[in-house]
Amino acid sequence: MFLPGNREREREREREMADSGEQFDVVVVGAGIMGSCAAYHLSKRGLKTLLLERFSFLHHLGSSHGESRTVRVTYPEPYYPGMVAESIRLWREAESEIGFRVYTQTPQLDMGARDNPTLQSLVAVCQQNRIEHRLLSPADVAAEFGGAFHLPDGWIGVVTRDGGFVKPTKAVAMFQALALRHGAVLTDHQEVTAVARQEDGSLAVSTKTGRQFRGRKCVVTVGAWAGELAREFSGACVPVQPLHTTVCYWKIKDGESASKFLPENGFPTFACYDEPYIYGTPTADFPGLLKIAIHGGQPCDPNRRDWSTNLELLRHAASPWIRARFEGAVEAQEPVLVQGCMYSMTPDEDFVVDFLGGELGKDVAIACGFSGHGFKMGPVMGRILADLVTTGEAQGVDLSHFRLGRFKDNPKGNSKEYGDQVSSYSQAS
Missing domain, CATH: 3.50.50.60 (FAD/NAD(P)-binding domain)
Structure with missing residues (x-):
């Protein structure tokens, strides 16, 4: 160091x-x-x-920069899983060389409508690449993760072992x-x-x-x-089109069992294949907060960013999703903490x-x-x-x-x- x-x-x-x-x-x-x-x-x-x-x-x-980045081998494109698998091995090698840990392994939960074409492609890629995975019904997802997630009828969950997050x-x-x-x-x-x-x-x-x-x-x-x-x-x-994106942290409600959202208790990193695409990580960055963010952003000039947060968009798109998926366990009015980041998008x-x-x-x-x-x-x-x-x-x-x-x-x-x-x-x- x-x-x-x-x-x-x-x-x-x-x-x-x-x-x-x-x-x-x-x-x-x-x-x-x-x-x-x-x-x-x-x-x-x-x-x-x-x-x-x-x-x-x-x-x-x-x-x-920041507090966490998701690790997942699940992709709708067949050319990424092998690269992620090699990266996981290289993360572990570097950790052994330096003497401390940056990668925490958890399950990965991908969810969405059963007929969602992107999710269907993801499952097909798992099968083609012999990635160990399980298809779960909404009831199975609730049972798997201590009742934390509530999926509507017609949805499925895809659970894989090699998920997690990196600091x-x-x-x-x-x-x-x-x-x-x-x-x-x-x-x-x-x-x-x-x-x-x-x-x-x-x-x-x-x-x-x-x-x-x-x-x-x-x-x-x-x-x-x-x-x-x-x-x-x-x-x-x-x-390459830069996007200014906002990473959001939402408060687990007082009185809820916050322990079920911890990685050591099996809570997964997750992604929802819907409109918009929403992803998140276990409670690890800040005690009592859950990272839930929209996978997207606003086009920006990296030399002249205004660093603003579109709270109205979050209330419109993320808040209803949080209420539906966590059924009141997470305060969904607005995030209590936000951090700015950038994506570098290709077409x-x-x-x-x-x-x-x-x-x-x-x-x-x-x-x-x-x-x-x-x-x-x-x-x-x-x-x-x-x-x-x-x-x-x-x-x-x-x-x-x-x-x-x-x-x-x-x-x-x-x-x-x-x-x-x-x-x-x-x-x-």
């Missing part, structure tokens, strides 16, 4: 390495979960790695600390403005402070800023993982557009990015669904048989 007494010595080391013109094997731009995981995997392989961040480390201005800020700090341990150099307050090819074939990474770093390869993981930086670096069009809600191309060729890899569901896959994405810049291809993963070129033939990207899961508040209001 970062120790105050060592920070100035670390900064001096960074300045010396930059000023000496020393070349890194890989420069990673963006120190959220994806960049931090990439720096960890690269440095663990013995590569001289530099991790750059435009803001302070562990800031709350992007998508890698995001703690997780990012863990991977940064491990990267440091493996010899990586970490520098914050360095907003990258250009990546350019040099005559000797190396890359010059320039920052707003006037500093320049040299590397053989570069990884770009800048979240909501991916579109503008890709245009500046190579002219590539990366269709098809799938990731972008590719080389930027152009004059930068295969020397600059970009990963972005994680569309509100990527954090759990940070460890495997770090491994994939390390593969791409060292061997030119990712081992054991089909990246064809994540190629940047898919938007050239179809601006909507990958075709799917069901609708979007993420709502835009500007459309919903």
Whole structure:
């Protein structure tokens, strides 16, 4: 971890390495979960790695902060479960290496109308991938979780074992600390403005402070800023729309048995495939509060967010759902605590993982557009990015669904048989 007494010595080391013109094997731009995981995997392989961040480390201005992120292997798309399974293994490996825990395993409950096409696809993917799952009736769901959930007739619950949640800020700090341990150099307050090819074939990474770093390869993981930086670096069009989203915490009513909402008592992470898509986690972040949020947000400029919360939307969309599903056990008038975050949306809600191309060729890899569901896959994405810049291809993963070129033939990207899961508040209001 970062120790105050060592920070100035670390900064001096960074300045010396930059000023000496020393070349890194890989420069990673963006120190959220994806960049931090990439720096960890690269440095663990013995590569001289530099991790750059435009803001302070562990800031709350992007998508890698907060109290919890859901982990689930259940997806309507067949290409995600395997990546999540590998990530769970890598989460555990990193925890063993650092000596503390960031991932808490719980069951995952997916619910919705029996004939919902997205939920039907999710069940089919579970069957195709041999993911252990159980289909429960409304009465079975109530019995399974101590009467906490009340599903209407015609709905089903899908219960899987590999759910849970990750502590995001703690997780990012863990991977940064491990990267440091493996010899990586970490520098914050360095907003990258250009990546350019040099005559000797190396890359010059320039920052707003006037500093320049040299590397053989570069990884770009800048979240909501991916579109503008890709245009500046190579002219590539990366269709990422930032959304400002609100994470909400609702109070369990006085007199209710709050213990049934605890992860240690089997309460699950959950997702509801309805309009809107609503998700939540057990009582773990704040005592007596339950995280229940709408999977969506309002289009925003990441450089000029107003940080406002649409309480009227929450009362209109989330409050009725909470009253119906928890039947009075949770105060549903409005959340008692809200936190701002950002999604980086692609048109098809799938990731972008590719080389930027152009004059930068295969020397600059970009990963972005994680569309509100990527954090759990940070460890495997770090491994994939390390593969791409060292061997030119990712081992054991089909990246064809994540190629940047898919938007050239179809601006909507990958075709799917069901609708979007993420709502835009500007459309919903």
